[in-house]
Amino acid sequence: MNARKTISILLLLLGAMLAMLPLSARYTLRGPVIVLRQSLDSHSYFTADQVARMLVAEDSSLQLIDLRPASEYAMFNIPGSVNMPYQDFFKKDPAPYLSQSDKVVFYSNGDTDANYALVLATGLGYHNTHVMKGGMNAWFESVMNSEFSGHKISARENALFETRMRARKLCNEINSLPDSLKMQYMAANRFDPKKLDGGCE
Secondary structure, eight states, rough: OOHHHHHHHHHHHHHHHHHHGGGGTTTTTOOOHHHHHHHHHHGGEOOOOHHHHHHTTTTTEEEEOOOOHHHHHHOOTTTTTEEOOOOHHHOOOOOOHHSSOOEEEEOSSHHHHHHHHHHHHHHTTTTTTEEEHHHHHHIIIIIITTOOOOOOOHHHHHHHHHHHHHHHHHHHHTTTTTTHHHHHHHHSOOOOHHHHHHHOO
16 A cells, blocks of 8 residues: 555544544544654554564563453453453543553554554553554464474574464463453453552542
8 A cells, every 4th residue: 555545544544533532522632643653653563473572571561452342352362461442442541551561552353443542542642552463363373373384494483483382372371271260360460540550549
C-alpha cells in the first residue's frame, strides 16, 4: 500500500475515533499530526518474535494488554498479560494501564483493535504504547506452531527457534493449568490500580 493511501486511511480512522469516543468529554486528545506520526513510526510495532524474546527474558518493563473478549482471554493468553476487552478500553479510564510500564503492548486476534487502542493511547499523550503486529494470529503462526525443518541451522536461527520454544513452553504451562489454578493466576495478574498507586483504601 502506498504512503498516500496509508495516511488517508489513518486520518479517516482518527476522525472516526474522535467522533465516537466517549472519553472525549473527559480527556483532551492530541492533534492528529502527533497521532499520525507515532502510528506510522516503525518503533510503535513489535513482532511476535520480539514479544516472545521479552517474555522469555522476563522483561520487567513490558506490559501486555489483551484486547480480546474475556472468554477468549480465559481460553488462551500470553502469560503476564492483563485483559481489557477492546469495548471496555473506550468506556473505562485506560490511564492506570498505560502509565505503569515503559513498554505497553496491545494485542488482539489481528491488528485492527490493537491499532485503534494505539491511536487512542497516543491521542491521550502516551508514547510508551506499541502493537504486536498480527496479534494472536501471528503469535500462533510464529511461536506456538513454529517448527524446524532441514539439516543445518545457523546460530541466529537456532537462537530464534530456542526463544520460540521457551515462549511456547511458558504459554502451554500457564494455559494448561486447571481452571481453578488458571483463575488464581489470572486474578494475581488482574490489574488493580490501588496496588500500583500505593494508596490506602
